[in-house]
Amino acid sequence: MVLASVARVTAETPTFETETTRLRLRRPTEVDRGFHATVHSDPRLFAHAPHVLGTPASNAAFFDAILDHWSTHGFGYWVAENRETGMPLGWVGVQRRGEHLNLYYRFVTEAHGRGLAREAARAAVALATEWAPEHRVQALVKDHNAASVRTAESAGLVRTGEQVVLSDDQPDEPPSSVFEAPSVDRVELLDAVTRLDLLDLWTRVNDAGGAVGFLPGAPAESVAAAIGTHEEQMAAGNAVGGALRLPDGRLVGWAWWVRTPNPLLHHGRWLYRVMVDPDRQGRGFGRLLMAGMHRLAREDGVELLQLGVRSGSGASRFYAQCGYVEVGRIPGAIRVAAGDDRDDVTMARRVDGRPLRPHGGD
Structure with missing residues (x-):
């Protein structure tokens, strides 16, 4: 492909x-x-x-x-x-x-x-x-x-x-x-205005059915708690946010790069909570957010990018267009509702866009 x-x-x-x-x-x-x-x-x-x-x-x-x-x-x-x-x-x-x-x-x-x-x-x-x-x-x-x-x-x-x-x-x-075009800005500390804007964006993405960690109708308090967890990661130097903003400054998209605690994995980052204003779907904003997130990772010296998606959401196809390939899948690991189990799919790409090459050992 x-x-x-x-x-x-x-x-x-x-x-x-x-x-x-x-x-x-x-x-x-x-x-x-x-x-x-x-x-x-x-x-x-x-x-x-x-x-x-x-x-x-x-x-x-x-x-x-x-x-x-x-x-x-x-x-x-x-x-x-x-x-x-x-x-x-x-x-x-x-x-x-x-x-x-x-x-x-x-x-x-x-x-x-x-x-x-x-x-x-x-x-x-x-x-x-x-x-x-x-x-x-x-x-x-x-x-x-x-x-x-x-x-x-x-x-x-x-x-x-x-x-x-x-x-x-x-x-x-x-x-x-x-x-x-919108810009993608690095965020290492949430101010009060950005935190409220992010809470509003995340809640609306949830309610529109976006696969960003919650089911539709999740209370704002739960989303706020998740934001708090990411803020703790940011404060520890283990996460950086990317804010997609219109020319007038309005927040219309967000994502996080997160570094895992294991030092053997510090050349890589995991992508979390990729979201775009549901009222602006179909405008290419998701692709621009990902492009900006790749830049932020490169600026931090990152080499390998990973993310997880829920099967059946259509997200795998979008990330493939951004250069990611499927590297793992756990069938039925995500239970959306009774009788509705989805696969947990892991995708990855290199920051420089070159092919992933396995080590080949046991």
Whole structure:
């Protein structure tokens, strides 16, 4: 199985090329100049802004800028190819624009309506969240371009309420709305406001049926006690929280990395209580939270990541997309209700994304 949205890594140096379920996203080379010109000269792809349709001169300058960005920063806009056939389908990725990373996506007409731009944009935003947290991802989109708005939102970006006038806007053209990705912030100590926000989030995730340690309807006091236990781990230096926050600071996701007491296992961490606001499901927030959690683990020098999931919850499929593989299963270990026993499934991955290799001994 090819892991979705996982950067290939050699030693400690990431190669920012990746594969999703249907696409290969690779660094462009000079041989892609013609495809770039074809895409950016197709009037069907510029129906919402025909005045920016590419010319031979502007296409050449744009393509040169893409190659220069890769040479300078080591990442940038990818060529999106069909994984099975190798056929190029579009351009997608992030590039530096001031203090932000600009999310860009443009696919050939024949690829529209299949969710490919969303799939590719999610990979781009997740990689940026994991590897470039100092620069938030932004997309500048005209509101009348409904398809582009949907792609930005489905990639995890949220409308900030800001609008900007672009340098190539026509005098009578409306400004572009600013969409921005959430951040994943390290939390080593809960303040009173964050504790209350987390309690509210966790309770709502419980009541929505999320597999985060309790059944729906669990009293807030029980959740608060669980938070207290994690706070004790944090105070002892054995846990760190990851808070997924919108650009306005609202808490919409949470998870913990926990170190076990055994010093033989201190190069690894266990992931606990991964939760996303149930009102914001389907927006790619879970993938962004995991990307940020991988960054936090890497910053702490962690090498091996482990987590447990309940069978039948659909979580295994999600974590597989984040690079995890099943390494163990205890059938019927979790009793959800009378007559409803689930398997306790253990999954793992390396921080650097390389394959897990067994020792091979007894």
